[in-house]
Amino acid sequence: MKSFFTAFGFFTVFGVGLVSHLGAASAGDSRLEQLSKITKTMAVVEKYYVDDLNFTDISNKTISGLLSNLDAHSSYLDERAFKDMQIATSGEFGGLGITIGMKDGAVSVIAPIDDTPAAKAGIKAGDVILRIDGQSTIGMSIDDAVNKMRGKPKTGVDITIVRKGEKKPLEFHIIRDTIKVQSVSAKLVPSENILYLRVSTFDANVEKKARELIEKNKGVRGIVLDLRNNPGGLLNQAVGLTNLFVSDGVIVSQKGRDESNNEAHKADPKKKVTDLPLAVLINEGSASASEIVSGALQDFKRAVIIGQKSFGKGSVQVVMPVDDKEAIRLTVARYYLPSGRTIQAVGVEPDVVVYAGKVPNEENNLTLKESDLKAHLQSELEKVEGKKESKNDDKNIITAAQIYEDIQLKTAIDSVKIIEKISQKGGQK
Incomplete structure (x- = not known):
């Protein structure tokens, strides 16, 4: 019993003392007083915390706690986390x-x-x-x-x-x-002569690969750009991809409290490669760079955006080394689309809301062509006979049956066809 009350008394006295010290420190607004409060708190933790912590551990936890309480994307990168980040960005x-x-x-x-x-x-x-x-x-x-x-x-x-x-x-x-990660791939929808361009992430080669695939398929009537479940990546590649479809204007700007972080990324007329009708697919897994692309194309009225509301990650993080082994990831600015609207915590609302799923039977107006049936039957025969399947056909085309499984894609294809008809009528006037 004696030891219990001794311990209780110790914590009572300690608690009063701590409140007294911290209260005095918080009364002032000077940086010195606030820094003193931090160091005093760290010293108390070092001396009295139930587990043994050295001052380096306490310092790291203090920095980590500060950054994690700023927002969801700022963080402290210790030696291991810093190495992991460098590995991840290598692709x-x-x-x-x-x-x-x-x-x-x-x-x-x-x-x-x-x-x-x-x-x-x-x-x-x-x-x-x-x-x-x-x-x-x-x-x-x-x-x-x-x-x-x-x-x-x-x-x-x-x-x-x-x-x-x-x-x-x-x-x-x-x-x-x-x-x-294969960041960019393309398939042809042969029944409609439409190019399906899939961008799964924004690595350093997106603009170059997308340009090559678009130029390789110049004879198509339109493009479906699929950014669903694209978590983002490099800003310059988002700007570069958007620039393939637009010739002028500010694609995205970033603004922060420090003017050095303010920047506007403009389209270069020389980098535009196509005026083809364009539909863009997004969903709740489309974030950051993919929101910049879809939002900018929407603001420029260059594409119809189809699918579901995007994730809403529109802030700018920079990695600032603390030393050779450690760094901090800090949010320094927010992205703004051409119209001036922000993405952060808002996301991009599609022009046509379509939830994922199959094409309902009663609305399915897809026509299976003989060539589709032949390809399917030939594939099954080759499996039975133990022959190698034709990988080119499987990888480079989208069949009517595959479209039937994806109502968002079906809507995008139909939208491209409608845009084409509208543009043709406009040209005839």
Whole structure:
């Protein structure tokens, strides 16, 4: 009993003393007094916290806490996190293949990357990550969550997901793999002579690859640009991709409190490559750079935007090294579209709202052509006979059957056809 009251008395006296010291410090507004408050608090933690912490640990946690409380995207990068970030931006790393962010205080999936373990396992944009290998993500930083999911290829990780519309959490056991991202790909919709251009992420080669694919398919009647589940990437590539479709105007600007972070990115008339009718697909997994592209094309009235409201990530982060091994990621500005509107926490509203799913039978006016049936039958015959399938046909075209499975894509294709007809009528006047 004596020891209990001694301990209780100690904490009472200690608590009063601490309040007294902190209260005195907070009374003043000077930087020196506030810095003194921080150092005093750190010293108290070092001396009295239940577990042994050295001053370096306390300092790192102090910086981490400061940055994580600013917004969902600012963070402290210790030596390991700094290395992981450098590996991730190289375009190849071991992991699951998802981009995550903080939404409504929860670690959420922005989008799974195409053809990665996460996408194949069934992880979807909007999923909330509840646990990673049994550890709760409540209070976990984005960087910590990323580090726990990343790892050596062929190793497993257990993910518990909360998904809208599901009564119970979903459990996934996913095997990590080396993530190699194919940022740009193209297929032809032969029945309509429309180019389907898929951009899954904005790496350093997006503008160049997209330009090559558009120029290679100049004979098409229009383009469907698919930015669904595209979590973003490099700003200059978002500007470059948009510039392929527009010749002038400010594509995006960024504004911050420090004027040195203010910048306007204008279109270069020499970089435009096409005036073809354009439809852009977005969904809740379209974020950052993909929102800049879709939002800018919408403001320029250059494309019809189809699908679902985008994620709403329109802030600018820069990585500032603290020393050779550590850095901070800090939000320094917000993006603004040509009309002056912001993306941050708002997202891009599509011109035509279409939810994911199949084309309803009663509205399905697709016509299966004999060539489609022949291709399907030939593929099945080759499987039976043990012959190699024609990979070119499978990879380079979209069949009517595939369109039937994707009502958003079907709507985009129809929109391109309507835009073409409107433009033809306008030219006849």
